[in-house]
Structures are given as C-alpha cells and as structure tokens.
Amino acid sequence: MADQTLPIPGPTEIPRIGTAGFSEWLHSWIVTVDHKKLGILYVAYSLFFLLVGGVEAMCIRIQLMFPHNHFVSPQVYDELFTMHGTTMVFLVGMPILFGFANYVVPLMVGARDMAFPRLNALSFWLTAFGGILLYFSFVGGFGLYGMGSAPDVGWFAYAPLTAKAFTPGHNTDYWALALIVAGFGTLGTAINLVATIISMRCRGMTLFRMPLFVWLMLAVSGLTLVTITPLTAAQVMLLIDRYLGGHFFDTQAGGSALIWIHFFWIFGHPEVYVLVLPAFGIASEIIPVFSRKAIFGYSTMVGATIAIFFISLAVWAHHMFTVGLTSVSIAFFVLATMVIAVPTGIKIFNWLATMWGGRLRFDTPMLFCVAFVFQFVIAGLTGVILAVAPWDWELHNSYFVIAHFHYVLVGAIVFNIFAAIYYWFPKVTGRMMSEKLGKWHFWVFFAGFHLTFDPMHVVGLLGMPRSIYTYPANRGWNTLNMVISIGAFVQAIGVLIFVWNLIQSLRHGKEAGNDPWDAWTLEWATPSPPPPYNFAVDPVVRSRRPLWDIKHPDDPDWKYEE
C-alpha cells in the first residue's frame, strides 16, 4: 500500500449561500474573475438553455407526431426549429464545453487561474448577453405574425432567404447580432485557453505530459479562432446587406448567395469538431480511470487530434454537393471527408484498446462514455455514407441528415457532457451525484435516444425532408414519426431525472473527498471544491499521471516515459 500525503491546503467545507447573505453572494458571482466560478456559470447557463432548446425540440416533435397536425402555426414552427438549432449549437454546446475547460484546464495544468482572468469574465458575459439578446427576440418586437421577431431562417440562415426582400422585420438581425456578441465571447475564451495551455503549465508538464483533455482543448481553441472569424465576417456582411444596401449575397445585384453557404460551412463543419473534440477529451479522461489503465496510444491520440484539426478545415463543401460544384471539387471533398474518418477511427480503437483487458467499473460517467463510443461509430458510418456525393444527392436535406448529426451532437457530445458532469461534479461541489438516479438517467436517456434517432434514419431514407411543417398521411411516415416523438418524450424524462439528481445531490449528496474516482490528473490533488488559488504550492509533475506516481511510488509512470 503506498500512501503519500500531498500538503495542499484549502477549505473542504462546502460554502453555504446563507452565510454572507444573498446579495453578497450574488455580487461575488457577478464580479468574479475566478476561472472555477466562471466555469460553473458557463455550465449553469448552458444547462438552462439545454432545457429551453429541449422544450423547443418537444414542440417540434409534437407538431410532427401526426400528419396534418396544427399544434403550432407554420410561422412559429419555423422559429422553433431555427431557435432549437441555434440554441443547441451556440448557447449549449460551445459554452458548456468551454465551461468544463474553464474549470478544469487550469487545474489540470497546475495553474492558479487562466492567463487572462478579466478577459475570461468578459468572454463569459458576452456569451451570456448574446444568448439573452437572441431570446429577447421573442418579445422584442411585434414581428410579422404577432409572435415576436425570433429568427426563422434556419440555424444556417441561407441567403437569399435572409435578404430584406424575403425576410423583412428583425428576425434575421437578431440572429446575426446575438451570434456576433456571443462569437466575440467565444473568441476571447479560445485566446485565453491557448495562452493558458501554452504559458501557464506547471513545472515538468511538457506538452507530451498534458492530459488529453488539455490537448483537445488546445486544438479546439485553435479551431475556434480559425472558424468563428469567417462566421462573424459573414454576419457583418449580412448586416451590411440588410442595413446599408450592400449586395454581398444578392445574386441579382452582382453578389452571390453561394458565398454565404461557403462562409457558413467554412465555420459550420469545423464547428462540429469544435463540439466533438472536447467530448473526445472527456472520454479520454474518463475511460482510462474507469478501466484502471493508462490511455492506450497517447502519442497517436495527440497525432490524431492534430490531424483532425487540419483535415476538418478542408471538408466544408461536403454540405454543398447539391449546389452545383465541379466534379474535381466534389472528388476533393469526398476524399477529404473520408480521410477524416482515419484519425477519428484511431481514437475509437485507442479507447477500445484502453478498455481491453482493463478492470472496468461501470459507474455512470463510464456508462455514458461507453455508449458514446458505440454511438459515435454509427454516427461516423452514416457520415461516410453522406460523404459519398451521389448518396448525398439523394439524402441531402432529408431526415437521414438530421438523424446523422443528432447522432453526433446527442449520441456523442451530449452523452459525454453528461459523463463529464457526473465525473467532475464531486470536484466542483464536494458532493457525489446519486449513482442510482444516474443509472436511471442513463438508461432512460439511452432508450429515448435510440427510440428517437434510429427511426429517423429510416424516415429520411423514405424521403421525409427536413424542416417541413407537416406531412400528408399517405407517405408511410406516420408510425415512424409517432415513435420518434415518443422517443423524444422518453429523452425528456431522462433529462428531468438528471435535473432532479443534480438538485438532490447538491443538497444531500454524500461527501466526495478530494479524489473519489481514484484518478490520476492534477485536479484531483486539490480539495473538493478547490480553494480560489487552486494550489497553495506549485505542483511539479514528472509523467502524464502525476497522481499515479504519488500513489505508486515503487512503480511510477515517469520511469517508463523518460
């Protein structure tokens, strides 16, 4: 038995709101520059919008539950699917993953805070106000139909639909302005993460000793800087078109609607990797701990990450096979899209190899990660199918595409977001989440997920187009749509179990201690929750698993890594 004590001071008592009074407590959160508090704010903000976006999804599914249904009007339906997509990508996916990074990256690299704490606060508040501005659109104007001016042009806002002539009012303006504000926040966080990871690592933490989550966030931050900028530029161009009579996207006046599609997908496809790479990072932290083995093929995981970074910048036009590209362009983007499956496949094999022969513990975080691995394989396979241009010509804008990207966004990303919350909740709050409720959450959500998105592939193959308000009863889609909608309700029940678990565990969860999972990265060397300064003394590491070295002084990793 190898016990060692690391004299890291800090409070272990969980702070109670009542001690300093509500207003003082509230003030402390508003003026905070502490990366941990800002990380919590990001996650709380995103979870709120996850519920909002979820409610919108439920409205969409109720509307599509039966043929010729009129649960909402066509105009409101357009607003719902636009806001659902925009919310889930910009107000849930990115902020929550950057929130996790905000919280754990400085801890993982042994730093006391992010490189630019004030910029960190500015970035969060820009993101938050961007979301508020977007939702203010529901009440911020009469709009055309008495339903406010919520955006209704799809989350991709294709030109020329966004032109003043086709979308009068302020719906599109709200979309562009809110995302510009949130986009600046995202850029600030990305700059901060790059600076923190490059320059704030503790002694001994070379690049190749960084936890994989940190590596992934470095890649994601770089990707964010490259991809958010064209989107912001395009949105500014759109506003110039709409407010100043510009013609960037007006084909009849010498512009090109196609430019918008290029700009959007130059952002949009790497954005998928901006969302999924942190999910990969989460899996790469959780799977080894719950397999009781070091990650298999650390170097190849890093290499695959870098490969994905570059290749993901060269695949955007696979969203555009139906707009009339040349054969050479199509061939290039088909091949590039297929090539990106290689580094992704390497990651899958490495996670499997990590689990292989390990002593697996199927606690809730691991359950979500295992489901992620298998669901992501399916998502990848349908992605390769869609990468074949002739297939895409048949399936483009069908529910098959919706099923594919929900397999990525929910089956991979949301599953790993839940895994991360169950994994790091004890560190953040000092309390464990209920395993019993966690397993209920997993199995109900898992069943709902497959009930929803598996038949969605079939209904897409049967020709159901995306974004339609309703459908005739004689297309053979009725039963499948009913099943899909029931699945959505089952997922919603799973999310409610999660919310209940979160609230209950915050109040009554059992004490976690500093290292409840017997893990190996530096964040578990601090008290739970960590003190404001993280580490009273700067840590020094000699391997990729510093806590392993401490726990196994006779058999430390650094003997093998040097």
Next chain:
Amino acid sequence: MEETAHKGAEHGNGQSIHLPSPTGWPIMLAFGFTMLLAGLVTTFMISIFGFVFIVAGCVGWFHDVLPHEQHEEVPILEQPVVITTSRAVVERVKLTGEHRPHAAGGTSAVMAGIQGGIAGGIAMAIPAMLYGLITHHSVWYAINLLGGAGVGDWAHVTAAAIATFHWQWLLIACVIHGIMCLLVGLLFVAMLPMLPRYPVVLCGLVAPILWSGIIHSFLGFVNPELSAHISWPWFVVSQIAFGVVAGLIISRQTHIHTSKHLPLAARMGFVIPGMTHHDSDAGTPHGEKETH
C-alpha cells in the same frame, strides 16, 4: 516528497496568495457592447446607452490594470489532502510471443515497394492498352477512361471521343496511375510478409478480384459514365497483371528482419511506455491494471 515541488508562491508572511481582484468592469463592457448592437433592432437610444457603458467599462478596466494590476490577498487555509489509493497492487498483463502469433518476422524495404509499384504499373498498362487496341482500335481508350474520371466535363461522352488523344486526360491518367501504383506497391511491402502462405497468389490473384468487385459495386453510383465504359473482365486482367508482377518483385527482395514480439505501436516508432514486460525500464502502464 520528491515529486512535488514546494515552490514558494506565497506572499506576505507565507499565509496568503495574491490573485486578480474581482471586478465588475468586464460585465459592464459586455453589457455595453450588447446594447450597442441591440440598438440596431430597437432604437438608437439603446446604442447610445450601450456606448456609454462601453466607455465606462473601458475606463474602469484601465484603472484596474494601470499602472499596476489590482490583486487581492487570499488567505491559505491549512487542510492536508491525502492522495492515496485502495488499489495498491499493480497487475501486469503478461505479453508473450503468443500475443502476436501471426506477426511478420521481417519486412521488405520501402524501395522494393516503389520498384514493385512501378513494374506493376507498367504490367497493368499492357492489357489495358491491348483492350483499347482490340475493341476500339486505339491505345488511348483505357488512358482516357482513367483520365476522364478525374475531369469535370465528362458527360455523355462518346466511345469515339474517348478513343482519341487528349493531352489533359493523358496527364491526369498518368498522375492517378502513378500515385495509385506507388501506394499499392508500398501496401504490398507491408502486407506480403504478414500473409501466411502463397503471398503472391493472395496479393496477385485474390486481392485484385476482391478489389475489382468492390469497385464494381460502387462505381455505378459514384461515376456512372465511367462505369458504363469499363469492360470488367479486362479490368480484372489488368489488376491481376499488377498484382502478380508487383508481388513477385517485392517478395524477391531482401527481407529486413524485425522483432515479431514488438507490438505494432513500438514497431511504428511510437514511444509508449510498458509495451514489453521483460525489460523493467521499458515496462508499460498500459499493461498495468490495479486490483483491490
């Protein structure tokens, strides 16, 4: 402890640490920026309001960091953290030769793959051009078929047009053919030593037939024009010509012996600790697992 440095970062009497002080200016600046843009969809007064907030936020922020960044002293609370594990016993996965019974004991040089690829490419071209000569009286037919697959304006093309000389198609065909032959040659270098028996038969006959079948199954979808003009029996013959010639040349080259006991990652040159258990300095945490 040796692994943990106690670098002094404390200030004052060592009982506190200074951190950036909390500030409200970032939220004010963010609010101002949002208001500035929100004025576009509401009223210009909102933009003016936002501008005032931006100026106030910037001025306040500058005061926070100039001439010196403001900090607050956070007292250190002594509370030792115990880092221990209940899984102290480390179990190693024993790696024996039986883990990779089919691993290659040797491989061929990369140059062999290049030579095999070039020779196979020439051999492959002979039946392809023969086919063009016999069926369409033109050696350019097969070349144009390959080159035509890589250009954009190949729709409703006639057999007569394919049979005539086009320098662009020749250029494209040469590039595609050259790259593919070299890559397959290199693939043969990696694969041949791993096949248990009759590697040339497997790579020269079985693999080309399987490969042709795969291409036949999807080419109709991917490039129907090209698929309609291909003679599949001749296609298989040219693939076999490549496989046999490249396979023979590569298999007759001198083998480079490698240790079959080394795992794939190690043979690829990755430094992954503990891939072997017999050398304690090269042992692996990958092979380690804990028991309660």
